[in-house]
Amino acid sequence: MTSLTAGGTAPKSHRRKPNRVQFKSDHPGGKVKYNKAESRWAYLFISPFYLVFLIFGLAPILFSVVVAFFNWNPMDNSHPYVGMQNFHDLVADPIFWLSVRNTFSIWFFATIPQMFMAMGIASILRSPKLRGRVFWQSMLLLPNITSAIAIAVVFGQMFGRDFGIINILLSHIGRGPIDWIEGSVTSHIAIASMITWRWVGYNSLIFLAAMNAISRDLYESADLDGANKFQQFRFVTLPQLKNTITFMVIVGTIGGLQVFAEPATLGGNYDGGDSQQFSTLTLYLFKQVAVNGTYGYAAAIGIGITVLVVIISGINFFITRRIAGDGSK
Amino acid sequence: MSSVTSSSIAPKRRRGRYFRGLSPFSYCVLLFIAFLSFFPFYWMFVVASNGQDVIAKVPPAIVPGHNFMTEFHAVLDVVPFGRTMFNTLAIALVIAFAQVFLSALAGFAFAKLRFPGQKFLVVFVVGTMMLPSQLGLVPLFMLMNKLNWINDFKALIVPAIVTAFGVFWMRQVVDAQIPNELLEAARIDGAGIMRIFRSIVVPVILPSAFVLGLFSFLATWNDYLWPLLILNSPDHYTVQVALTQLNTQAYGVDYNIVMAGSFMATAPLVLLFVFVGRRLVAGVMDGAVKG
Numbered sequence: 171m172t173s174l175t176a177g178g179t180a181p182k183s184h185r186r187k188p189n190r191v192q193f194k195s196d197h198p199g200g201k202v203k204y205n206k207a208e209s210r211w212a213y214l215f216i217s218p219f220y221l222v223f224l225i226f227g228l229a230p231i232l233f234s235v236v237v238a239f240f241n242w243n244p245m246d247n248s249h250p251y252v253g254m255q256n257f258h259d260l261v262a263d264p265i266f267w268l269s270v271r272n273t274f275s276i277w278f279f280a281t282i283p284q285m286f287m288a289m290g291i292a293s294i295l296r297s298p299k300l301r302g303r304v305f306w307q308s309m310l311l312l313p314n315i316t317s318a319i320a321i322a323v324v325f326g327q328m329f330g331r332d333f334g335i336i337n338i339l340l341s342h343i344g345r346g347p348i349d350w351i352e353g354s355v356t357s358h359i360a361i362a363s364m365i366t367w368r369w370v371g372y373n374s375l376i377f378l379a380a381m382n383a384i385s386r387d388l389y390e391s392a393d394l395d396g397a398n399k400f401q402q403f404r405f406v407t408l409p410q411l412k413n414t415i416t417f418m419v420i421v422g423t424i425g426g427l428q429v430f431a432e433p434a435t436l437g438g439n440y441d442g443g444d445s446q447q448f449s450t451l452t453l454y455l456f457k458q459v460a461v462n463g464t465y466g467y468a469a470a471i472g473i474g475i476t477v478l479v480v481i482i483s484g485i486n487f488f489i490t491r492r493i494a495g496d497g498s499k
Numbered sequence: 500m501s502s503v504t505s506s507s508i509a510p511k512r513r514r515g516r517y518f519r520g521l522s523p524f525s526y527c528v529l530l531f532i533a534f535l536s537f538f539p540f541y542w543m544f545v546v547a548s549n550g551q552d553v554i555a556k557v558p559p560a561i562v563p564g565h566n567f568m569t570e571f572h573a574v575l576d577v578v579p580f581g582r583t584m585f586n587t588l589a590i591a592l593v594i595a596f597a598q599v600f601l602s603a604l605a606g607f608a609f610a611k612l613r614f615p616g617q618k619f620l621v622v623f624v625v626g627t628m629m630l631p632s633q634l635g636l637v638p639l640f641m642l643m644n645k646l647n648w649i650n651d652f653k654a655l656i657v658p659a660i661v662t663a664f665g666v667f668w669m670r671q672v673v674d675a676q677i678p679n680e681l682l683e684a685a686r687i688d689g690a691g692i693m694r695i696f697r698s699i700v701v702p703v704i705l706p707s708a709f710v711l712g713l714f715s716f717l718a719t720w721n722d723y724l725w726p727l728l729i730l731n732s733p734d735h736y737t738v739q740v741a742l743t744q745l746n747t748q749a750y751g752v753d754y755n756i757v758m759a760g761s762f763m764a765t766a767p768l769v770l771l772f773v774f775v776g777r778r779l780v781a782g783v784m785d786g787a788v789k790g
Contacts, residue, residue, distance in 0.1 A: 204613060204614060204615055205613070207692075208612050208613065208614065208692065209612075209613075209614035209615065211608070211612065211692045211693075212608040212612040212613075212614040212617075213614060215604040215605055215607060215608035215612075216604075216605045216608050216609070216620070216666075218601045218604070218605070218660070218661050219601060219602075219605045219661045219663075219666050220620070222657070222658060222660060222661050223624065223627075223663070225642075226639060226642075226657070226658035227627065227635065227658075228627055229638070229642075230634075230635030230636075230637075230638035230639040230642060231627065231630060231634050231635040231638075233635075233638040234634050234635055234637060234638050237637055237638055237641070242641070290528075291528075291529075291532060294521065294525045294528060294529060295529075297521050297525070299521055300521055304777055304780070305533075306529050306533065307780045308772075308776040308777065308780060309532070309533040309536050309537065310532065310533075310536065311772075311776060311779055311780050311783065312536050312537070312769070312772060312776070313536050313539075315717050315721075315768050315769075315771075315772050315779070316540075316721070316765050316768060316769075317720070317721040317723070317738075317739055317742070317764060317765065317768075318721065318723065319723055319739050319742050319743060319746070319761075319764075320543070320742060320761035320762075320764050320765045321539060323543075323742070323746060323757050323758060323760075323761045324539040324542055324543050324546075324758070324761060325539070327542075327546060327754050327758065328539075328542065335542070367535070367536075367539070371532075371536065372783060375780060375783045375784050376783070376784075378784065379783075379784040379785075424631065427631055427633070428631070428632065428633070430723075430724055431723050431724070434743070435743070435746055438746060438747050439747065451633075452633055452724070455633055455636065456724065456727075456728070459636070459637060459640060459728065460727070460728060465637050465640075465641065468636070468637045469637045469638070471633075472631075472633045472634040472635075472636060472637060473634065475631050475633050475634070476630060476631055476634050479629075479630070479631050483629070
């Protein structure tokens with residue numbers, strides 16, 4: 171056991187056995203008999219969560235569908251029914267589609283390189299001979315606790331055209347200066363670098379935990395079969411990380427669709443740059459609510475985002491099934 | 500193929516080479532990453548403590564200057580920073596305590612008690628967690644309008660006092676750390692459910708509850724989109740909203756002020772991290788194995 175798990179408060183779910191003694195419910199013959207007092211306590215304990223969840227979670231989600239069919243405006247109390255108008259506008263709105271493209275571009279630059287980096291860092295960290303483990307792990311997690319806005323401020327300055335440290339470093343190797351913020355792809359890279367900086371260490375720890383859970387026997391036998399280090403990674407480590415990678419892609423996609431603080435801070439407003447070159451979906455939605463006060467249209471954007479999430483999840487599911495069908499586990 | 504056969508001649512030497520000691524190169528990589536992790540914090544202070552004239556030149560200053568107090572006061576002129584710090588601290592603490600307590604209750608119920616509809620209630624929440632949070636944003640804002648909670652801390656606190664994440668976290672924790680035999684024994688001794696929760700469950704899960712509280716505290720401290728929508732008077736700002744205002748008002752004019760504000764907003768968290776970083780690392784990694 172490494173020092174890591176010893177210090178932790180690891181909830182080990184594998185301790186759970188299928189035939190565990192049921193607390194407060196002896197049910198011979200398979201049929202569960204509920205204890206009335208116990209049920210009452212249980213409902214009391216979960217009721218704060220469900221109360222909050224129904225009022226502030228579920229009800230707004232359901233109501234958003236209604237809102238999208240009206241022209242809500244905070245200024246006057248009239249809210250005429252407009253039918254599909256908001257959705258027609260949405261499909262014909264070039265800035266919405268530009269925001270879709272920007273969001274995916276940022277997502278791509280933020281997720282894919284980060285995944286490889288995190289895997290590489292985790293491979294270093296998992297060595298049992300590593301010294302100063304807690305220090306390295308803490309340094310990795312440090313960026314994650316800072317606010318996205320503070321980080322966007324610093325990175326915005328570092329990516330500055332004239333006096334940003336990145337362009338100054340580039341000039342030393344005879345490149346640049348690049349106008350990072352004004353360019354489309356370059357601004358996406360700048361935003362993606364902020365996201366990567368914040369999350370790569372966190373994801374390294376996730377990979378590390380998953381790698382630590384892989385049985386050492388697998389490596390021993392691969393070693394005996396003469397597999398080299400790369401082959402061991404490719405044929406032992408990687409297949410075992412499949413679930414973690416899938417999980418990370420899903421979480422990364424959800425997070426990617428919520429990118430807001432970085433473009434808002436970089437531009438200093440909710441336009442997403444002079445030519446909307448880094449307007450994201452959430453930024454565009456926020457602008458409808460906070461600046462334009464077009465609630466119905468904002469709700470339509472929210473539904474548009476949900477449709478995209480469903481499509482992506484479908485593709486993701488399909489790809490995962492395909493990979494799973496390849497025979498590995 | 501040839502390399503495979505040749506290496507199998509001497510399997511003993513190869514045994515465990517995947518986990519052999521780290522090369523100096525690996526340490527260099529780690530050192531470089533640690534540097535990159537820390538650099539933006541350092542840079543915040545460098546820019547915040549040097550005058551505009553030192554920053555806006557090539558090459559720029561790369562060591563801290565003596566100007567921080569000037570910028571510090573400049574920040575206070577734009578936003579009431581002390582007030583916003585207090586607001587954020589108060590909101591974050593209330594949410595953290597409420598979330599830990601209510602999540603522990605619900606988590607205990609889901610892990611150890613049995614009641615009709617248990618499965619359905621869990622599936623129901625997981626199902627709606629898949630939907631993007633932006634979907635409910637507009638109606639939630641309209642609801643706050645109706646409740647007259649605009650520019651009111653209630654709008655930030657009440658929806659956050661107990662979350663699905665917290666409940667699932669606590670359910671795992673209780674499930675893993677409290678043996679059923681212990682609960683059975685307590686019940687035979689005549690302890691009621693409330694008594695069992697107080698005297699058996701709470702003491703055992705306290706360390707994990709602390710980590711959940713930390714996560715909740717950090718999330719609230721760094722939350723920006725919702726407070727930005729809700730809060731509209733400077734004396735009600737949270738740190739992140741104040742920072743956004745600072746950035747909007749001084750945008751393109753004075754990076755030093757914005758950086759000073761960023762530094763002031765971040766320094767308490769870095770300080771906190773020095774003390775609790777270890778536990779957060781353990782918390783993240785435990786969560787990973789669970790998920």
